[in-house]
Amino acid sequence: xxxTVIVTALLVLTCPNPPVAAGPARDATVVGAARxxxxxxxVLPVPPPPIVLTAFVPPANRYGAGHRGVxxxxxxxxEIRSAGTGIVIFAADLAGRGVVSVEHAGGLRTTYEPVTASxxxxxxxxAGDVVGVLQAGHPGCSPADCLHWGARLPDxxxxxxxxxxxxxxxxxxxxxxx
Numbered sequence: 001x002x003x004t005v006i007v008t009a010l011l012v013l014t015c016p017n018p019p020v021a022a023g024p025a026r027d028a029t030v031v032g033a034a035r036x037x038x039x040x041x042x043v044l045p046v047p048p049p050p051i052v053l054t055a056f057v058p059p060a061n062r063y064g065a066g067h068r069g070v071x072x073x074x075x076x077x078x079e080i081r082s083a084g085t086g087i088v089i090f091a092a093d094l095a096g097r098g099v100v101s102v103e104h105a106g107g108l109r110t111t112y113e114p115v116t117a118s119x120x121x122x123x124x125x126x127a128g129d130v131v132g133v134l135q136a137g138h139p140g141c142s143p144a145d146c147l148h149w150g151a152r153l154p155d156x157x158x159x160x161x162x163x164x165x166x167x168x169x170x171x172x173x174x175x176x177x178x
Contacts, residue, residue: 041084041085041127042084042127042164042165043081043083043084043127043128043165044081044165045072045080045081045082045083045110045112045147045149046072046073046078046080046081046134046147046149047074047078047079050072051072052070052071052072052073052162053071053072053073053141053144053146054067054070054071054140054141054146055067055070056068056070056159056160056162058158058160059158062156066158068150068152068158069111069148069149069150069151069158069161070148070149070160070161070162071138071140071141071146071147071148071149072146072147072149073141073144073145073146074134074144074145074146075134075144075145076134076135076136077133077134078133078134078147079130079132079133080100080112080115080130080131080132080133080134080147081127081128081129081130081131082102082110082125082127082128082130082131083102083110083127083149083151084102084104084108084110084127084164085104085105085125085126085127086103086105086110086124086125087102087103087122087123087124087125088100088101088102088119088120088121088122088123088124088131089101089102089109089121090121091117091119091120091121091123091131092117092121094113097114097137097138098113098115098116098117098135099111099112099113099114099115100112100113100115100117100119100131100132102125102131106154107153107154108151108152108153108159109151109152109153109154110149110151110161110164111148111150111151111152112131112132112147113138113147113148114134114135114136114147114148115131115132115134115135115147116132116133116135117131117132118130118131118132118133119131119132134147149161151164
């Protein structure tokens with residue numbers, strides 16, 4: 001547990017694009033596009049260009065309000081791809097909409113909704129493999145349909161999934177002589 005907390009703190013503190021506690025984006029934001037894997041090995045789950053309709057807003061505490069992912073614009077029926085290599089751990093309807101969750105190395109979990117799954121729990125997927133198609137009607141996504149893409153660590157700490165595309169840079173500073 002302590003190791004996870006330390007790693008999470010390092011990742012958050014050294015992330016080149018740290019999450020910003022802000023409300024939903026008023027104007028959609030277009031972020032760099034590409035289907036090729038980022039240096040981190042992760043790819044966008046939607047067709048380019050990625051347009052962020054609602055930004056990540058981390059909760060103040062485990063049960064606090066926030067937006068635990070990003071909403072990416074995409075037309076209903078779009079192929080949704082696994083952001084990284086892993087094992088599908090959930091692929092079914094949940095609370096009236098389709099959900100696909102993939103567990104990656106180290107226990108990182110990415111989730112995609114609303115998606116009609118084309119994979120089953122237990123299936124191995126690689127970055128860029130199709131896991132389903134986008135369903136219409138995700139609440140809060142207007143005027144367009146969108147994919148809610150989330151990412152969390154094994155201890156249920158949520159990350160901005162867009163940071164999976166850019167990676168983190170860890171810098172160790174020398175001790176100052178006393």
